[in-house]
Amino acid sequence: MALSFTSELKYKFSNYFSKCVRGYHLLNSEPIKESVWESINTQVLTHAGCSVYSQANGSHSSGSDISCGIGNLSNKSVKYDSIVNNHFNISSYRLTSVCSASNPGNIDEIITEINKRKNFEYYSIIARDEFKE
Numbered sequence: 001m002a003l004s005f006t007s008e009l010k011y012k013f014s015n016y017f018s019k020c021v022r023g024y025h026l027l028n029s030e031p032i033k034e035s036v037w038e039s040i041n042t043q044v045l046t047h048a049g050c051s052v053y054s055q056a057n058g059s060h061s062s063g064s065d066i067s068c069g070i071g072n073l074s075n076k077s078v079k080y081d082s083i084v085n086n087h088f089n090i091s092s093y094r095l096t097s098v099c100s101a102s103n104p105g106n107i108d109e110i111i112t113e114i115n116k117r118k119n120f121e122y123y124s125i126i127a128r129d130e131f132k133e
Contacts, residue, residue, distance in 0.1 A: 003050055003069040012048035020044055031128040033077045038065050041075055041124050064120035071121035079130045088127050 003009060020040045024032060032040065038055060045052050050069040064072030078088040098113045099105025 005070065009048060009050070009070075013044060016044045016047045031130070032126055033128075034075075037077045037124070037126050038075050041066055041073065045069075066124075072119060073122045073124045074120040076123055076125045077128070078125060079128050085127075085129055090123070090125065 017040075020043050021032070024036070024040060035057070038057070042052050042055055045066070045068050052069075053067045055067070056065045065075040066073040076090050078090060081087045081089060095105070095110060095113055098109045
């Protein structure tokens, strides 16, 4: 049975998220990316009282990255595409069978393909700023 997002659980997620990210940056100067993001999310979920059933351990195979008490998560580590930090792109599906740079595809076919492959309930996204000051 999946946990529900109570206000208490949201508070725990927020609290442990802040602690884990601060702790990471006390020890590391590199930005949080891919497998580190998955590890941090696993720690946050576990410490907040949410059981983690499985994780991809940095694998790039399709599917969810973490299966846990609230459902399946797809972790995404992205960088901002603009200098004002208001835009980023998420790459989640390889859709070359229905569209490409030279063939924009049919929107109904693209949506059908995405829905056919979807096996997670949530995205967990962390964005980083890599612009020079």
